[in-house]
Amino acid sequence: MSATRLLVLGVVRMFGRAHGYQVRRELLSWSADKWANVQPGSIYHALKKMAAEDLLEKIDVEPGDGGPDRVAYRLSPAGEQEFQILIAKGLSDPAAGNAELCAAVSLMPALPRKYTISLLRQNLVHFEAEERRSRMSLEDDTWGKPAHVSELFRLWGGIASASREWLTGLIGRLEAGEYVMADDPGSAFAPPAPK
Numbered sequence: 001m002s003a004t005r006l007l008v009l010g011v012v013r014m015f016g017r018a019h020g021y022q023v024r025r026e027l028l029s030w031s032a033d034k035w036a037n038v039q040p041g042s043i044y045h046a047l048k049k050m051a052a053e054d055l056l057e058k059i060d061v062e063p064g065d066g067g068p069d070r071v072a073y074r075l076s077p078a079g080e081q082e083f084q085i086l087i088a089k090g091l092s093d094p095a096a097g098n099a100e101l102c103a104a105v106s107l108m109p110a111l112p113r114k115y116t117i118s119l120l121r122q123n124l125v126h127f128e129a130e131e132r133r134s135r136m137s138l139e140d141d142t143w144g145k146p147a148h149v150s151e152l153f154r155l156w157g158g159i160a161s162a163s164r165e166w167l168t169g170l171i172g173r174l175e176a177g178e179y180v181m182a183d184d185p186g187s188a189f190a191p192p193a194p195k
Contacts, residue, residue: 002046002100003032003036003037003038003090003097003099003100003102003103004036004038004042004043004046005046005050005082005086006083006086006087006090006100006103006104006107007027007032007036007038007103007106007107008023008027008043008046008047008050009050009055009056009075009079009082009083009086010083010087010103010106010107010110011023011026011027012047012056012073012074012075012079013075013079013080013083013110014026014107014110016074017059017060017072017073017074018072018073018074019062019070019071019072019073020043020044020047020070020071021070023043023047024040024043024044027043030106032103032106035099035102036099036102036103037099047071047073050079050082051071051073053078054076054078054079055075055076055078055079055082056073056074056075056076056079057073057074057075057076057079058071058072058073059072059073059074060072083110086100086104087104087107087108087110087111088119089104090103090104090105091104091105091108091111091116091119091120091122091123092119092120092122092123093122093123094123094126094127094130094163101123105170108179108181109179109180109181109182109187110182111181111182112181112182112183113174113181113182113183113184116174116181117171117174117175120167120170120171120174121171123167124164124167124168124171127160127161127163127164127167128160128164130156130157130160131157131160131161131164134153134154134156134157134160135157137150137153138150138153138154138157
């Protein structure tokens with residue numbers, strides 16, 4: 001899974017139609033270049049690649065100001081399906097990676113509240129198990145490794161604990177009605193553009 005792919009699909013979906021410069025400007029305003037390593041070249045590459053994969057439809061071409069033409073895109077039905085798959089994986093699967101989780105959290109208002117909570121709970125189960133596994137590894141003195149290797153179990157346990165605490169808090173905030181989600185009045189993210 002690629003955080004850039006999810007973010008580009010999400011921003012095009014949010015605008016209904018967008019060209020590369022709009023996507024780039026929006027993602028830079030979110031500082032996605034820092035937390036997801038999204039670079040201008042990767043945005044344009046993702047747009048072209050996903051258009052070739054029929055996930056995006058080219059809908060308009062505007063002459064560029066002394067540069068290349070600006071191509072406007074919108075999500076195809078396959079692009080909407082890909083967006084739903086990637087955001088669900090980013091919120092629920094810890095193996096997806098940190099950048100992917102960050103991308104999914106930044107786009108989570110595109111999903112209904114209860115569905116988002118259920119996806120986050122799946123991720124929470126993993127971190128609870130990882131925290132227990134790390135604690136058990138520290139308590140097991142028969143594992144036969146050099147003593148200093150136990151610091152890795154402390155590190156992994158600490159990361160799992162911090163992730164669990166953050167997820168528990170986020171789920172609680174969502175359950176309390178914080179953030180405007182897709183099924184709330186005044187949705188922060190537009191539904192997919194009509195075809």
